[in-house]
Structure formats: C-alpha cells, structure tokens
Amino acid sequence: MAMPRPKALPEEEIVSRLSQPQLANWSLEGGKLHRKFEFANFVEAFGFMTQVAIVAEKMDHHPEWSNVYNRVEVDLTTHDAGGLTELDFELASFMNQASD
Amino acid sequence: MAMPRPKALPEEEIVSRLSQPQLANWSLEGGKLHRKFEFANFVEAFGFMTQVAIVAEKMDHHPEWSNVYNRVEVDLTTHDAGGLTELDFELASFMNQASD
Numbered sequence: 001m002a003m004p005r006p007k008a009l010p011e012e013e014i015v016s017r018l019s020q021p022q023l024a025n026w027s028l029e030g031g032k033l034h035r036k037f038e039f040a041n042f043v044e045a046f047g048f049m050t051q052v053a054i055v056a057e058k059m060d061h062h063p064e065w066s067n068v069y070n071r072v073e074v075d076l077t078t079h080d081a082g083g084l085t086e087l088d089f090e091l092a093s094f095m096n097q098a099s100d
Numbered sequence: 101m102a103m104p105r106p107k108a109l110p111e112e113e114i115v116s117r118l119s120q121p122q123l124a125n126w127s128l129e130g131g132k133l134h135r136k137f138e139f140a141n142f143v144e145a146f147g148f149m150t151q152v153a154i155v156a157e158k159m160d161h162h163p164e165w166s167n168v169y170n171r172v173e174v175d176l177t178t179h180d181a182g183g184l185t186e187l188d189f190e191l192a193s194f195m196n197q198a199s200d
Contacts, residue, residue: 042162046153053146062142066166 008083022093032064033076033088037099045070051098052091061087063095108183122193132164133176133184133192137199145170151198152191161187163195 009017017023026035039045045067056062064075074095076088109117117123126135139145145167156162164175174195176188 042153042157046150046157050146050150053142057142057146062169064166064168066164068164069162 005080006085006087008081008085014084017089022096024096026092033092035074037072039070041070045072048099052095055094059087061091105180106185106187108181108185114184117189122196126192133188135174137172139170142169145172148199152195155194159187161191
C-alpha cells in the first residue's frame with residue numbers, strides 16, 4: 001500500500017516554521033519555499049546537489065532547482081498536496097545542513 | 101599558463117553546426133544552445149546530470165541547467181567569449197550521447 005502523503009500546511013504554520021533556525025535563508029516565493037545557495041565552485045555546488053538528490057529520492061520528494069557554476073537555486077512545493085507540506089520543510093532543512 | 105580559450109563562432113557556422121546529427125534537438129534560444137531532456141524518472145535524470153557534471157568540470161565549461169523530477173533543461177554559452185564556442189557544441193554533443 002502507498003504511504004499516506006502529507007497534507008498542505010496552513011499559512012500561519014508555514015510562517016511560523018520559516019522563522020525556525022533550521023530554515024534560515026528560506027523564504028516564501030510564489031507559494032513555494034525558495035532559497036539560493038552559493039558555493040566555492042562547481043564541484044562544491046554539484047556535490048551538494050548530489051547529496052540532496054539521494055535524500056530527495058529516498059523521500060520520494062524532489063526539488064525544482066537550477067544550477068549555474070557555483071550557484072544553486074531551489075524551489076520546493078508538494079504538487080499532489082497543492083501547497084507546502086512537511087516534506088518541503090524536511091527537505092529544506094536537510095539542504096541547509098548539507099550546505100554548511 | 102592558462103589554455104587559450106575558444107573564440108565565439110560566427111552565426112553561419114552556428115547554424116550549420118546545429119543541423120549536424122550529433123546536435124539533434126538543440127536549438128538557438130536567446131543566443132544560447134538550448135535543449136530539454138526527458139527521462140523515465142528522477143534517478144535517470146540526475147544520473148545524466150552527474151555524467152555531464154564530471155565531463156563539464158574536466159572541460160572547465162559548465163552548463164546552465166534546471167531539473168524538475170524527470171526533466172532537465174539546459175542552456176549553453178561561453179560567457180568569456182561573449183557567444184557560442186567549440187566548447188558549447190562539444191558539451192551539447194556529449195549530452196546527446198549521454199542521454200541516449
């Protein structure tokens with residue numbers, strides 16, 4: 001049986017979570033969690049993406065992201081919930097850890 | 101000493117190269133080489149990106165690209181030449197091979 005998928009969080013919950021330290025530098029943009037990361041070079045940037053890719057696949061929750069050399073820009077949302085869910089905050093928080 | 105970097109190709113050369121079979125599905129968009137790739141799933145898409153990342157780093161020539169689940173969208177240009185160079189066509193051709 002399929003795992004139950006998380007539900008979209010209400011806006012006050014989203015705002016409250018965005019103020020938590022593990023969500024540092026994430027903001028709400030167009031209804032998605034958004035953050036720009038900057039690394040020393042391409043290898044660092046793509047190394048970060050690779051760590052995130054493996055975790056995202058395990059979570060079955062994938063980012064929308066772009067990369068130009070040392071920069072990675074990310075948007076997170078949960079399409080099948082029509083909003084932001086636990087999964088988005090979990091992945092955002094992991095990205096912050098992985099980028100340290 | 102630094103390697104000499106390729107020079108921007110003239111437009112007729114670009115148009116001619118775009119018709120070559122190894123450049124299938126690439127087009128010129130906003131002065132950049134552009135292509136959308138679609139894979140079976142995220143693992144295939146990110147596996148492709150990983151192959152390309154390693155080659156791009158060896159070439160010291162990096163793509164501008166974005167990924168959403170099984171889709172990868174790429175733009176290639178050579179910023180320090182102010183246009184398209186050999187490097188862009190080399191990387192585009194490698195991407196086509198890698199995506200087969």
